[in-house]
Amino acid sequence: MSSRADTPPADDDAPTGPVGPFPRTQPGPRAPALLVPVLGGIALAVVLGVYGRLHEPGAVAVNVAGFSGPAYVKAWLTTVAVLLAVVQLVSALNMYGRIGAGSPSWVSTLHRWSGRFAVLVTVPVVVHCLYAFGFAYDSPRVLVHSVAGCLFYGAFATKMLALPRRDLPAVALPVIGGLVFTALVALWLTAALWLFTTRGLHL
Amino acid sequence: MFRAPILTLAAVVVLGLVLIGVDMAVQPPAAPPTPAASAAAPPPAAAAATAAVPPPADFPAQVRYVGDVTAQGTTIPIAVTVDGGRAKAYVCDGRHVEAWLQGTAAAGALDASGRRGNHLTGHLDGDRLTGTVHVAGLPDAPFTASPATGTRTGIYRQSVSGRTSGWIVRGDGGQVGLSHDGTGALAPAPPLPDGPLPAGVGPVDGTTDVLAAP
Numbered sequence: 001m002s003s004r005a006d007t008p009p010a011d012d013d014a015p016t017g018p019v020g021p022f023p024r025t026q027p028g029p030r031a032p033a034l035l036v037p038v039l040g041g042i043a044l045a046v047v048l049g050v051y052g053r054l055h056e057p058g059a060v061a062v063n064v065a066g067f068s069g070p071a072y073v074k075a076w077l078t079t080v081a082v083l084l085a086v087v088q089l090v091s092a093l094n095m096y097g098r099i100g101a102g103s104p105s106w107v108s109t110l111h112r113w114s115g116r117f118a119v120l121v122t123v124p125v126v127v128h129c130l131y132a133f134g135f136a137y138d139s140p141r142v143l144v145h146s147v148a149g150c151l152f153y154g155a156f157a158t159k160m161l162a163l164p165r166r167d168l169p170a171v172a173l174p175v176i177g178g179l180v181f182t183a184l185v186a187l188w189l190t191a192a193l194w195l196f197t198t199r200g201l202h203l
Numbered sequence: 204m205f206r207a208p209i210l211t212l213a214a215v216v217v218l219g220l221v222l223i224g225v226d227m228a229v230q231p232p233a234a235p236p237t238p239a240a241s242a243a244a245p246p247p248a249a250a251a252a253t254a255a256v257p258p259p260a261d262f263p264a265q266v267r268y269v270g271d272v273t274a275q276g277t278t279i280p281i282a283v284t285v286d287g288g289r290a291k292a293y294v295c296d297g298r299h300v301e302a303w304l305q306g307t308a309a310a311g312a313l314d315a316s317g318r319r320g321n322h323l324t325g326h327l328d329g330d331r332l333t334g335t336v337h338v339a340g341l342p343d344a345p346f347t348a349s350p351a352t353g354t355r356t357g358i359y360r361q362s363v364s365g366r367t368s369g370w371i372v373r374g375d376g377g378q379v380g381l382s383h384d385g386t387g388a389l390a391p392a393p394p395l396p397d398g399p400l401p402a403g404v405g406p407v408d409g410t411t412d413v414l415a416a417p
Contacts, residue, residue, distance in 0.1 A: 071277040112207070119215050127222040133276060138342035142275060160212035191276055199277070199298065 033168050037161035037176075045154025048126075052135030052146065070132075072203060074125045075192035081125075082188045084118035085181050087111075092177055118184070119156055126153065145190035152183035260327050262288075262308050265408075267357040268332045269373050270348025274341055280379050281346050282358045282371040283313070283325070283332060286409030290315050292323050293358045293369050293413070294338055297379030299389055301369060302338045303413040317414060349374075358407040359395060362415065368392040368404075369413075 091111040093099045126149060135150070137143035159176045162168060262285045271278035272294055279296040290308040292315050295301040304323045306315030313325040313334065325334025325346070332348045351357055352374045359370040359380075370380035370392060380392030395404065407413060 074276075116211050116214075119211070120218065123215060123218045124222055127219055127226065129276075131223060131226045132273065138275065145276075156215075157212055160208040163208035164206065195277065 033165050034162060034172055037158045037165070040161045041154040041156075041158030044157045045150040048130065048153055049135050049146070049150045052130050052133075052150075055130065055134055070128060071195055071199075074128060075195045076203065077121045077125050078184075078188050078192045081118045081122045082184060082192075084114045084121075085184050087114040088118065088177070089181055092174070096174065122152075122184070122187075141190050141194060145187060148183045148186040148190065152180060152187060155179040155183055260311050262311065262313075262327065267351040268348035269351050269356055269371065270332070270346055272336055272338075272344045272346040274344035279344075280371045280373065281336065281348055282356075283315075283323075283348055284358055284407050284409075285313070289409035291358060291407045291409070291411060291413050292336075293360075293371055293407070294323075294336060295369055295371050295379050295381050297381060297391060300338060300341070301381040301383070301389065302336070303369065304336075305413050359400070359404055360407050360411060360413060361392075361401070361404040363403045370395055370404075 088111060090099070091107050091114065094107050095103050095111060097103065129149060135146045137146065155176055159173070159180055162172060162176060264287060266285050268283040268285075270281055272281045279294055279300055281292065281294045283290060283292045285308040288307060288309055290304075290306050290313050292304040293302070294304075302317050302321045304315035304317040304321055306313065306323070308314075311327040313323070313332065315323045317323075319339040321336075321338050323334060323336040323346075325332050325348075328347075330350055334346060335343050336346050337343045353372075353376070355372050355376070356374050357372060359372065361368045366382060366384045368380060368382035370378050372378045372395065378395060380394065382390050382392040395401070405411075
């Protein structure tokens with residue numbers, strides 16, 4: 001706006017945009033606004049994958065009282081994350097007006113905090129996965145799980161980096177959020193559900 | 204609000220790095236599943252493992268190891284008995300994976316084979332036994348086992364009337380067991396009691412032929 005003020009307005013110029021103390025408006029959403037978040041997310045995903053591949057797996061035993069082993073601790077933490085992710089999906093659909101009439105202000109708070117907790121409970125899981133196993137492709141299940149793990153954190157980082165930006169395409173956040181959700185569900189299906197079905201549903 | 208997502212991202216990254224750091228700090232002395240062996244594993248052991256310059260230690264005349272195979276996101280109990288240069292090993296998850304192996308142990312290295320191409324190689328790492336085991340139908344998997352602490356810890360086997368059962372009794376008293384009749388069908392073995400062993404059940408030593416037909 002200040003640069004515009006430097007140029008004397010010409011009466012015969014057609015107005016090219018809103019005048020007055022409006023916030024700047026672009027002709028349309030700028031895709032480059034997504035460039036840094038997407039590159040950041042890709043970088044994190046690649047770093048996780050490369051670390052998982054190069055790091056020599058160590059036998060870490062995190063044994064939490066009450067659970068039958070580290071695998072079950074991880075499976076239940078992931079289950080908690082998926083349940084919170086369902087809260088994420090429902091609250092997001094409400095915020096975008098797809099379900100429910102109106103969106104009370106607490107829904108966005110719920111969305112933020114359920115998302116934070118969902119990601120936080122996955123961190124011990126991914127650390128164990130990365131440190132004790134790494135990126136593996138012994139079987140399709142393990143390969144899908146490894147890829148989904150890198151994708152999940154890459155998409156999550158993209159979402160966090162994109163959120164503060166005000167000039168995103170309208171579909172950006174739903175698409176990135178959907179990607180985070182999909183990756184988490186894939187992680188749960190390929191590990192927790194697999195464990196529960198092959199080793200039994202218990203703590 | 205403007206920076207909150209960045210803070211969230213930073214918190215997740217920091218938590219992850221802290222946990223990785225804890226894992227790295229815990230790694231050298233941790234001897235799963237019994238990290239209590241603090242006196243036996245001084246931290247420099249980790250450096251010695253990479254250098255591997257000192258001559259390899261040899262196995263004690265008789266020693267039993269119990270630990271875990273890390274396979275496909277879970278752990279499967281493994282027990283190894285070394286008795287006068289003869290090695291016997293049993294991998295058993297108590298549900299649907301078991302493998303009997305036998306072979307030799309000398310100069311700190313262990314090599315054992317079983318049916319269906321099952322194979323195990325291991326070596327001493329400090330007082331622990333680490334290596335790789337191949338069980339038919341599963342990818343090669345690493346294992347780590349620690350010297351047994353309890354008198355009851357180890358491998359037990361029973362072979363009566365065409366049915367072979369095996370148990371791994373862990374240092375904490377926990378146990379897993381599987382039983383088969385040679386047809387390939389596996390069934391959980393009845394848990395061993397704390398008191399006297401049932402008839403026909405004995406600890407596996409150097410003379411036990413763990414590959415004998417049921």
